[in-house]
Amino acid sequence: AQSVTQPDIHITVSEGASLELRCNYSYGATPYLFWYVQSPGQGLQLLLKYFSGDTLVQGIKGFEAEFKRSQSSFNLRKPSVHWSDAAEYFCAVGGYRGNQFYFGTGTSLTVIP
Amino acid sequence: DAGVIQSPRHEVTEMGQEVTLRCKPISGHDYLFWYRQTMMRGLELLIYFNNNVPIDDSGMPEDRFSAKMPNASFSTLKIQPSEPRDSAVYFCASSLSGSYNEQFFGPGTRLTVL
Numbered sequence: 001a002q003s004v005t006q007p008d009i010h011i012t013v014s015e016g017a018s019l020e021l022r023c024n025y026s027y028g029a030t031p032y033l034f035w036y037v038q039s040p041g042q043g044l045q046l047l048l049k050y051f052s053g054d055t056l057v058q059g060i061k062g063f064e065a066e067f068k069r070s071q072s073s074f075n076l077r078k079p080s081v082h083w084s085d086a087a088e089y090f091c092a093v094g095g096y097r098g099n100q101f102y103f104g105t106g107t108s109l110t111v112i113p
Numbered sequence: 114d115a116g117v118i119q120s121p122r123h124e125v126t127e128m129g130q131e132v133t134l135r136c137k138p139i140s141g142h143d144y145l146f147w148y149r150q151t152m153m154r155g156l157e158l159l160i161y162f163n164n165n166v167p168i169d170d171s172g173m174p175e176d177r178f179s180a181k182m183p184n185a186s187f188s189t190l191k192i193q194p195s196e197p198r199d200s201a202v203y204f205c206a207s208s209l210s211g212s213y214n215e216q217f218f219g220p221g222t223r224l225t226v227l
Binding site: 032036042043044046090094095100 | 156161
C-alpha cells in the first residue's frame, strides 16, 4: 500500500539557518511527489513537485527538494530560513490509478528570531 | 483565476443541525476532493469526484455525511445531523488529471459544532 512518512512532527530552527524536512514514501512504481505548505488559518499551497527528470527540483520561496529513489525519500531543503517560513509542511505522493494523493502527517516548523 | 472557492469560511452550529459546505473548483479541472483536517487525525480524504461522478467515498466517516457534485462548477458536503466530533476544518481541492498533477486547495471551512 502507498504511504508517506514524515518522521519529524515538529522542528525548530533559528532564522538564517538551513532547513531539511524529511519525507519517505512507500510506493510500487514511479511516484509523483509533492511538497505543500500550510500557513496558520490557510489552505495548502504547493511548494514544488517531482514527476520525472532532474532529481533536484526547485520550488517557490527558495525551497528545493531532492528525489532519491534508492532511499525512497524526497526531502525538502532551504539554505536560509526566514521567519515567514514558520508553517506546517506536508509531503504527498500520487501518480497511480487510485487518483488520490497520500499525504504525510505533516511537520510543524517554528522559526526562532 | 480565482482559485478554489469555499463557503462559508466559518460555520458555528449546534449539535443536531444540518450543515452544508460549498465548493467551486477551478474551471476546467476534472477532479474534486473533499478533505477534513483535525489535530488528532491530520488531513483525511473524505471523497473525490471525477467529471462530477463520485469515485471513492470510503473516507466518509458515516452515513451522516453526504457529498454531491451536480455540475462541474459546484459541489456540496452535507452533514446531517451534525455532532461535536465533526468539528474540523474542511478543505476542497481540485486538480486536472487526478493524482498525476497538483491539487489546488481552497481556504477551507472551519466548522464548530456545539
